[in-house]
Amino acid sequence: MDIRAQVAMVFHLDKCIGCHTCSIACKNIWTDRKGAEYMWWNNVETKPGTGYPTKWENQDIYKGGWVKDGNSISLKGTGKFKGLKNIFHNPHMPVLDDYYEPWTYKYQDLFTAPEGDDQPTARPVSLVTGEHVDVKSGPNWDDDMGGSKDYARQDVNFKDLTKAEQEAMFQLERMTFHYLPRICNHCLNPACVASCPSGALYKRGEDGVVLINQERCRAWRMCVTACPYKKSYYNWNTGKSEKCVLCYPRLESGQAPACFHSCVGRIRYLGVLLYDADKIQAVASCNEDELVDRQLDIYVNPFDPEVIYNAKKNGIADSTITAAQKSPVYKFVKEWKLALPLHPEFRTLPNLFYVPALLPGMASVADGVYNTTSKSLWGGIESNRLPMKYLASLFSAGNVNKVSDVLKRLMAVRLHRRGVTVGDLKKEEISEAMNEVSMNADTADAIFRLTTLATFDERFVIPPAHREESIEMLENTADFKGSTGFGFKERPARGL
Amino acid sequence: MINYLLFVALPYASLAVFLIGSIYRYKMKGFQVSSLSSQFLEGRTLFWGSQPFHWGMFFLFFGHLIAFLFPSTVIAWNGQPVRLLILETSGFAFGLSALTGLFVLIFRRMTNKRVKIVTNRMDVVVYIVLLTQIISGLWVAYFNRWGSSWFAAYLTPYLRSIFVFDPQIEAISTVNSLSIKLHVVSAFTIIGIIPFTRFVHFLVYPIDYLWRSYQQVVWNWDRKRIRTSRNHREGVKSTNN
Ligand code: HEM
Ligand code: SF4
Ligand code: SF4
Numbered sequence: 001m002d003i004r005a006q007v008a009m010v011f012h013l014d015k016c017i018g019c020h021t022c023s024i025a026c027k028n029i030w031t032d033r034k035g036a037e038y039m040w041w042n043n044v045e046t047k048p049g050t051g052y053p054t055k056w057e058n059q060d061i062y063k064g065g066w067v068k069d070g071n072s073i074s075l076k077g078t079g080k081f082k083g084l085k086n087i088f089h090n091p092h093m094p095v096l097d098d099y100y101e102p103w104t105y106k107y108q109d110l111f112t113a114p115e116g117d118d119q120p121t122a123r124p125v126s127l128v129t130g131e132h133v134d135v136k137s138g139p140n141w142d143d144d145m146g147g148s149k150d151y152a153r154q155d156v157n158f159k160d161l162t163k164a165e166q167e168a169m170f171q172l173e174r175m176t177f178h179y180l181p182r183i184c185n186h187c188l189n190p191a192c193v194a195s196c197p198s199g200a201l202y203k204r205g206e207d208g209v210v211l212i213n214q215e216r217c218r219a220w221r222m223c224v225t226a227c228p229y230k231k232s233y234y235n236w237n238t239g240k241s242e243k244c245v246l247c248y249p250r251l252e253s254g255q256a257p258a259c260f261h262s263c264v265g266r267i268r269y270l271g272v273l274l275y276d277a278d279k280i281q282a283v284a285s286c287n288e289d290e291l292v293d294r295q296l297d298i299y300v301n302p303f304d305p306e307v308i309y310n311a312k313k314n315g316i317a318d319s320t321i322t323a324a325q326k327s328p329v330y331k332f333v334k335e336w337k338l339a340l341p342l343h344p345e346f347r348t349l350p351n352l353f354y355v356p357a358l359l360p361g362m363a364s365v366a367d368g369v370y371n372t373t374s375k376s377l378w379g380g381i382e383s384n385r386l387p388m389k390y391l392a393s394l395f396s397a398g399n400v401n402k403v404s405d406v407l408k409r410l411m412a413v414r415l416h417r418r419g420v421t422v423g424d425l426k427k428e429e430i431s432e433a434m435n436e437v438s439m440n441a442d443t444a445d446a447i448f449r450l451t452t453l454a455t456f457d458e459r460f461v462i463p464p465a466h467r468e469e470s471i472e473m474l475e476n477t478a479d480f481k482g483s484t485g486f487g488f489k490e491r492p493a494r495g496l
Numbered sequence: 497m498i499n500y501l502l503f504v505a506l507p508y509a510s511l512a513v514f515l516i517g518s519i520y521r522y523k524m525k526g527f528q529v530s531s532l533s534s535q536f537l538e539g540r541t542l543f544w545g546s547q548p549f550h551w552g553m554f555f556l557f558f559g560h561l562i563a564f565l566f567p568s569t570v571i572a573w574n575g576q577p578v579r580l581l582i583l584e585t586s587g588f589a590f591g592l593s594a595l596t597g598l599f600v601l602i603f604r605r606m607t608n609k610r611v612k613i614v615t616n617r618m619d620v621v622v623y624i625v626l627l628t629q630i631i632s633g634l635w636v637a638y639f640n641r642w643g644s645s646w647f648a649a650y651l652t653p654y655l656r657s658i659f660v661f662d663p664q665i666e667a668i669s670t671v672n673s674l675s676i677k678l679h680v681v682s683a684f685t686i687i688g689i690i691p692f693t694r695f696v697h698f699l700v701y702p703i704d705y706l707w708r709s710y711q712q713v714v715w716n717w718d719r720k721r722i723r724t725s726r727n728h729r730e731g732v733k734s735t736n737n
Contacts, residue, residue, distance in 0.1 A: 080706055088550040095539045096610070128537070129609045194710035197702035205715035215526030218700050219533040236537055236614060239530035494532065494614065 002277040003300065003311040005320050005463070006188065006208035006351055007251065007270065009260075010332045010339045011181055012451060013357040014410075015267040018179040020044050020140065022259035022268075026183075029258050030245070035237025037102035037127045040139045041244040042259040044181045047394070048152040048169075049142040051180075053098040056230040057343065058156045063092040065191050065228030065346030066284065073285045073347055078195035078226045087197065092225045096236070100137040102127040128236070146177030157393035165387060176385040178357035180394075181267070183259060184231040184244035185342070185350030186210050188275065188298070189284045192243070195226030200241075207272075207463070208351065209246045217241050228346035238494055252465040260460060269450075271327030271461040272320060273299045273334075273351070274311055284347045291344040292396050298349070299334055302327070323463035328450055329353070336447055338406055340395040356391055356403055358410045409437045413451075416444040499669040502681050507658050510688030517691025518699055531697035537610035545604055549597025552590040556633075559587055564655055567648040574645050583644050584637065591634045598626055618693045625686050632679040640673055651680075 026042040045051040055061055063077025075082070077092045105122035113120030126133045142151035147170045158166050168174065186203075190210050193201040200216035201223055203209070212223070212232070217240040223232040224241060232243040247257035255261065260268040275298045283294045300307045302324035311321055324330065332339040332355065339353035388400045396402035412433045419430045434444065450458065522529055535542050563570050574580040602623050605615050637643055650667045657664040671677065690696060 075710075084702075084705065088546045089539075089543045090535060091543075093535060093539070095536055129613055131609065189711070193712055197705040198700065199702070199705070199708060199712055202712040202714040205713050215529075217530065218697060218702070219530040220702070221533055221535065234533070234536045236534070238527075239532040240527070494528075494616070 001306070001310045003274050003307060003314050003316065004205065004208070004277045005311075005316050005324065006273050006275055007186070007246065007463075008208075008273040008299075008327075008329045008333070008351040008353070009183075010269040010329050010353045010355065012267045012269070012332075012355040013178055013180065014355065014359065015265040015451075016044070016179040016181055016357075017265045018044055018046070018143070019264050021262050021264045022181055023139075025258040025262040026244075029247070031242075033237075034127075035235040036233070036242060038096065038099050038139075039233040039235075039242065041231070041233075042181065042183045043139055044179050045140070046142050046144055046146065046151075046177050047180045048146065048155040048157065048177060048390070050151050050154045051142075051182075052100075052139045053094045053230050054137075055154065055156065056094075057228075059228060059346070061092070062094060062225065062228075062230065064226055064230065065348060066189070068285060068288070068347070071285060072281070075191060075195055075226055076228075078191075078222045083195060083197055083220070083222050087220055090221050090225055093221055093234075094224065094230065096128070100139060100141070101133055101135075103133055103135055144177065147172075147175040152177070157390050160389045160393055160398060161387060165389075169385070169387065169390075174385045178386075180342075180354075181259075182229065182231070182342070183352065184210065184227075184246070185229060185348065185352040186244075186246060187351060188277075188349035189280055189347065191226040191228060191346070191348050192223035192232045195222040196220070197222060201232075204248075206465075207248075207251065209248050209251070210243070211245055211248070212241055212243055214238075214240050214242075228343065228348060229350070251462060254462050254464055256456075256460040256462065266454070266459065269328040269332065269454075269459050271329040272302075272324040272463050273327060273329055274302050274307060274316075274321075274324050275299050280349065284349055288345055288397050289399055291347070292340060292399065292402050295341060295344060295349055296333065296337075299330070301334075302330065317463070320463040323461050326461045328454070328459060328461060331446075331450060336409070336443065338409055338447070340402060340406060342395060343397070344395075345397040354395060355410070356395055356406055357386075358407055358414070405437070408433070409439060412437050412439050413444045413447050416441060417448050499665055502677070503654070503665045503668055504658075504663045506681065506688075507663075507684045510684040514687045514690050518696065521691050521696060522699070529696050529700055530694075532614070532694050534611050534614055537614065538604065538608045541600060541604045541608070545597050545600035547597065548593040549601060552592075552594030552597060555590045556587070556594060559590070563644065563647060564652060567652045570644055571648055574642070580642055580644065584642055587644070588634065588637050591630060591637065595630045595634065598623070598630060602627075621689065622693050622695065625682055625689065628678065628682045629686060632675050632682060635675040636673070636679055640676060650676075 022042045023040050023044055027040065030041060031037070031039045040052065043052050051057065059065060059076060065076055066073040067076045078086075103124045103126050105124055107122050110120050110122050124133055124135050125131060142148065145151045147153075153166075153170065161169075186208055187210065188208070190201070190203060193203060193210060196212075196217075197220050198216050198218045200213045200218070202211060202213065204211065219234070219239045219241070221234050221241060223243075224230070224234050226232075227243075232241055234241050247255070247259075250257055250261075256268075256270060260270055279298050283291075283298050286294045302308070302311075302321060308321055312318075329339075333353050339355045341350045341353055344350070388404050389398070391403040391407075392398050392400045415425060415430045415433045416439075419425055419427070434440070535546075570583075574583065605611050605619070605623075640646075650671055653664060654668040668677070668680065686695065690699070
């Protein structure tokens with residue numbers, strides 16, 4: 001048993017209102033720089049849709065992630081041999097046009113335009129070349145386009161659905177969508193780290209944050225190809241790759257990452273999971289239908305004395321173990337089994353879990369009336385607006401039972417609370433729903449509380465890095481006495 | 497005099513600048529060591545430039561290295577005319593491949609708006625010396641045949657003498673071919689400008705990737721060895737942050 005700590009996350013999709021506040025918070029702090037304008041370390045997609053960069057989930061195009069290779073796994077598009085062979089030109093790398101060409105507007109023109117009959121306009125100019133551009137795509141160009149031809153219908157997650165099923169989905173009355181906010185998953189088996197020929201990427205031992213050492217990145221860009229979630233980006237100005245840093249300077253001082261802190265829907269939870277690093281290889285190489293269960297198995301019970309003993313032996317601080325015991329992520333993922341990893345079939349063992357959206361999945365429409373009573377919900381799981389196969393393709397490598405279990409549990413909580421607050425349902429109906437997922441009233445209430453009423457400190461249980469020691473995690477403070485501290489000691493200028 | 501300047505002073509100056517400059521840049525300016533890829537801005541033409549250029553350069557580099565290190569082996573190999581022909585033709589082909597690639601790369605930089613934005617003065621210098629180097633090389637191969645046999649008499653002794661700090665320049669200065677001299681001079685120029693250009697990128701060729709383990713975990717904070725404000729010399733400063 002090799003116990004390590006991971007700062008893990010849960011996003012509750014039913015609560016996401018698609019406001020993009022998270023993306024803006026991140027942009028303002030991290031990527032509002034030359035060369036990084038196009039990067040959205042946090043982005044919010046509409047599902048069904050093609051996402052950002054376009055069709056990122058389609059690994060036939062981008063060759064990201066791992067694939068099963070006998071009893072083990074290998075990187076799909078990179079790795080020792082393929083990486084070094086393709087080092088002069090990386091054939092599967094997305095280019096600027098697969099994301100979008102970032103632009104701004106010539107606001108000055110509004111003031112300096114000569115007097116005339118027409119309103120002055122601020123024309124869009126490219127942030128790369130500075131020339132006028134006709135804006136044709138953006139980071140959230142498919143926002144709210146749940147049924148559109150160019151976006152929703154190109155979604156690769158429809159691969160398991162028949163043509164007829166797809167067509168049925170796009171009937172006007174059934175059309176639906178939900179949001180999918182995404183950041184780097186700070187994976188347990190990160191493809192980005194494995195693919196970097198220079199060894200610039202690494203996972204931090206203390207909290208599992210995956211980072212790129214800017215001093216060692218040589219712009220071979222293998223991580224951009226290797227990350228199946230396309231969460232490693234190439235800065236065309238500095239000639240270095242960059243990615244989400246989970247706001248580690250904020251984490252170290254006990255603050256939630258900016259996207260978590262600013263989330264308007266309060267959909268985000270962050271906390272420690274303890275896991276057994278000895279199992280990573282075996283879990284990442286298991287059969288596809290076992291992937292979700294085996295991955296959830298890797299996270300261990302922080303109350304188990306043996307786990308605590310081994311954690312301490314590995315130098316994990318007591319405060320981190322306490323944080324793991326209070327972790328909202330542990331509750332959602334392990335205790336309540338409500339959250340699933342996004343695309344587990346990429347085999348990177350992502351640490352961001354999603355509570356799937358219930359209503360787009362469950363509700364059906366009869367005679368133009370939105371139906372939310374229990375019978376019709378359980379009865380017609382197949383006739384629901386977002387087919388289970390679609391959700392299963394997103395969250396459980398195609399295993400329909402996994403997502404429908406989660407949705408049933410979510411529904412049980414709803415019915416229970418409806419019984420408590422409205423009281424219009426038959427008792428038997430509620431207990432039938434609760435029994436089916438073997439949930440008791442206390443658990444349902446606890447889920448309700450953490451979902452709807454949780455305070456800041458309940459949603460984000462951040463292990464203290466001990467502020468006074470957090471700088472020592474990185475630098476010898478004596479070396480920096482009287483200087484500006486850490487951060488860039490040189491301007492981020494493009495190398496010669 | 498001019499011979500001394502070109503074949504003794506220049507090589508030593510270049511090698512010194514190369515050694516000191518590259519080590520300094522690697523150690524102190526790690527952020528500026530990069531291949532400065534522009535594939536993100538333009539990928540399709542790059543393929544037709546970068547691949548032939550680099551593979552050409554790759555084989556030429558090792559060809560030159562072998563000829564320098566094991567001249568007698570090469571001459572023995574050339575004992576049969578067929579073999580000589582094979583060697584010379586393939587060398588010439590790699591040279592042409594590098595040249596074609598280079599033309600495509602230059603064309604791309606001049607025509608693509610996005611790539612132009614990330615082109616700096618040193619890139620122009622790089623293209624000029626590379627053009628000089630490759631064209632003079634092809635010229636020598638074509639007009640001063642068969643270089644893979646005569647180099648042992650002229651060039652290897654000269655280059656050896658440079659590296660053992662006992663410069664002997666008779667052979668090279670009596671060569672009455674401008675292109676050979678140009679090829680040698682521009683080679684040393686390239687070595688000299690490595691630390692100031694994107695050439696640094698081939699010094700950091702990630703060969704160690706082949707034997708490193710795929711995953712990397714870095715512990716910044718080894719609780720057993722952490723330095724305290726009292727004793728900050730203890731413990732090792734982590735090297736990957
Ligand atoms: C085996 C070692 C080498 C590796 C791994 C390597 C790799 C690369 C990479 C990844 C790029 C960026 C291409 C892009 O824009 O995406 C590049 C560009 C370049 N390399 Fe190399 N290279 C190597 C050796 C060399 C050598 C020996 C030379 C010349 C002496 C050279 C000259 C160049 C030049 C001039 C460019 C700029 C191309 C352009 O964008 O116009 N490289 N190299
Ligand atoms: S999501 Fe991508 S960038 Fe983030 S750790 Fe996983 S493989 Fe790496
Ligand atoms: S801030 Fe929260 S609610 Fe708004 S889009 Fe982001 S994740 Fe969704």
